[in-house]
Amino acid sequence: MEYEQIKKELSSMKSEMTSVERMSAYLKGEEVDHLPYNLMDVELPLAEILGYTTLQLNNDFEVFAEVVKQKELMLGLKGISVGLDLRSVGRALGTTLQFPERGIPCIKEHVLKDYKDFDKLIEFDPYKNEFLKSRLELAKRIKDRYPDLPISTSTNGPLSAAQSIRPVELILKDMRKNKENLHKLIELALDCCIKWVEAFTKEFGSISFSFGDPVASGALISKKMYDEYAFPYQERLVNAVYETTGNKPVCHICGKSKELWEDLGRLNISGYSVDNVEDIGELKEVLGDKMLIIGNIAPVEVMNLGTVDDVIEAVKNCIIKAADSPKGYLLHTGCDVPIKTPLCNMEAYIYAVKKFGRNAKIGRLPEGIKEFV
Numbered sequence: 365m366e367y368e369q370i371k372k373e374l375s376s377m378k379s380e381m382t383s384v385e386r387m388s389a390y391l392k393g394e395e396v397d398h399l400p401y402n403l404m405d406v407e408l409p410l411a412e413i414l415g416y417t418t419l420q421l422n423n424d425f426e427v428f429a430e431v432v433k434q435k436e437l438m439l440g441l442k443g444i445s446v447g448l449d450l451r452s453v454g455r456a457l458g459t460t461l462q463f464p465e466r467g468i469p470c471i472k473e474h475v476l477k478d479y480k481d482f483d484k485l486i487e488f489d490p491y492k493n494e495f496l497k498s499r500l501e502l503a504k505r506i507k508d509r510y511p512d513l514p515i516s517t518s519t520n521g522p523l524s525a526a527q528s529i530r531p532v533e534l535i536l537k538d539m540r541k542n543k544e545n546l547h548k549l550i551e552l553a554l555d556c557c558i559k560w561v562e563a564f565t566k567e568f569g570s571i572s573f574s575f576g577d578p579v580a581s582g583a584l585i586s587k588k589m590y591d592e593y594a595f596p597y598q599e600r601l602v603n604a605v606y607e608t609t610g611n612k613p614v615c616h617i618c619g620k621s622k623e624l625w626e627d628l629g630r631l632n633i634s635g636y637s638v639d640n641v642e643d644i645g646e647l648k649e650v651l652g653d654k655m656l657i658i659g660n661i662a663p664v665e666v667m668n669l670g671t672v673d674d675v676i677e678a679v680k681n682c683i684i685k686a687a688d689s690p691k692g693y694l695l696h697t698g699c700d701v702p703i704k705t706p707l708c709n710m711e712a713y714i715y716a717v718k719k720f721g722r723n724a725k726i727g728r729l730p731e732g733i734k735e736f737v
Contacts, residue, residue: 367672367708370715377718383442384514390726391656391692399687399721399730401695401714402441404616404637404663407431408468409705410438417465418703425502429509436513439710444510446503447518450578453556454528456495457485467703476530479545485529488556490563500567507568514572517564521577521615522597525553532579539589546593554597558604565608573605574614574637581619581639595627602632614658618699625650640665640698645685652689659686660698661713668702672712679716683733692726 380397381389387400411421411431420427436442448456451471455461458475475485490496507515519525526549527535538546561573579585580594598615605613615628616637625647628636635656638647644660651657659682661667666678679695686693695717701710722732729737 365673365676365712367712370672370708370712374711374715374718377715379440379718383436383440387694390724393726395723395725397723398718398732399683399693399695399724401717401721402658402697403439403701403710403713404697405700406435406439406441406710407445409701409703409710410435412466412703413707418467418469419463419465422463425505428502429506432506432510432513438707440714442513444503444506444513444515445518446499446506446515447574448499448520448557448560450520450524450576451528452495452499453488453520453525453553456488456493456556457529459528471528474529474531476549477534479542479549482548485552488559490560496560496563500563503564504567515568516572516574517561518574518576519557519560521575521580521594522550522554522557522601523594524577524579525557526550527579529553532584535579536585539585539593550593550597554601557601558608561605561608570610572611572614573609574616575601576616576618578618580621580624581617582621582623583619587623590624590627595624599631606632614656616658616699622646629654635694637696638698643685644682648686648689648693652686652691654691656692656694657686657689658694658696660696663697663699663701663705667697667709667713668705670709672708675709675712676716679713680720680733680736683717683720683730684737687721687724687733688727688729690727695721 386396390396390400414434416427432444451461451469454475460472461469462472463469490500530549565571580590602613612632612634614635614637615633618639620641622642629651633655635658636651637658638644638660640660640662647657661678666674682695720733721730724730
């Protein structure tokens, strides 16, 4: 399909609801104009499309505010997210980072290479720690700029947060040779995550919360290791979030996670976001009657490197496989949208969900996809 044709048809597909109104009505069991959708961490590639660097997005408030505005105008995604990424907990405690002009920051030096340095870690207090204070101030400032937009936050699962404090290769060794100290480290990471949720809730009230836990993936650790070092801490984080916010969080695990689905079904989460390496139809069979399932368009192979036709076909296939999930389905990318993802593919994604996801309701296939099944 030609891109110009996509733009022409998309311009005639006027949404009857905002993304927030759509999601709320859909989860109540009402029919909505089309299936809800999202794009994971799309702010970075959108900033690139708008001509801004990563450094500008992260350091210039006006750039960040413009990206939030354009996310709604260009992509139909209404909302603000200010959270802690995969490096943030460690950064707050003393881990140092490198910041490229474009692209994701990377860790320069972990703060805890030797467990003897535990007492040297900077205090994780969202109201005293300079980095955390800056994140809270950013959230307050952007919320003041756009008071009508809902705000949410995120962090990582405790095991994944721990790898921002201590190198992951040492953590993997610790699982066999230094269990006591590793549990102490993950306990610290859990405490940090909970403190962030508590502070954000204090400032903004009952908010939506999500967490990613890539180190819990079956690509990195065994099921036995997951049972000892990931699941118990995920469970405590999830319960703390629910007690603090009154809302069940959403969980995302990068890479392979099929072996964990039954365990995830026992967590008090509202939804599970699955990586594109897994089959979302299979996920529906295991978790579809327990929670919202989310995913899982390939961010690299399809969104970044694929053609508009690849994107449209991938969206159609996901809707066929998952849109009749008993507890609902949110079309989503399987992980973060890469920085160089072209706008044409994002627009093809939106075009496809509006076309094939037309007239959607929980527990049934949308009217727009029925002729293709």
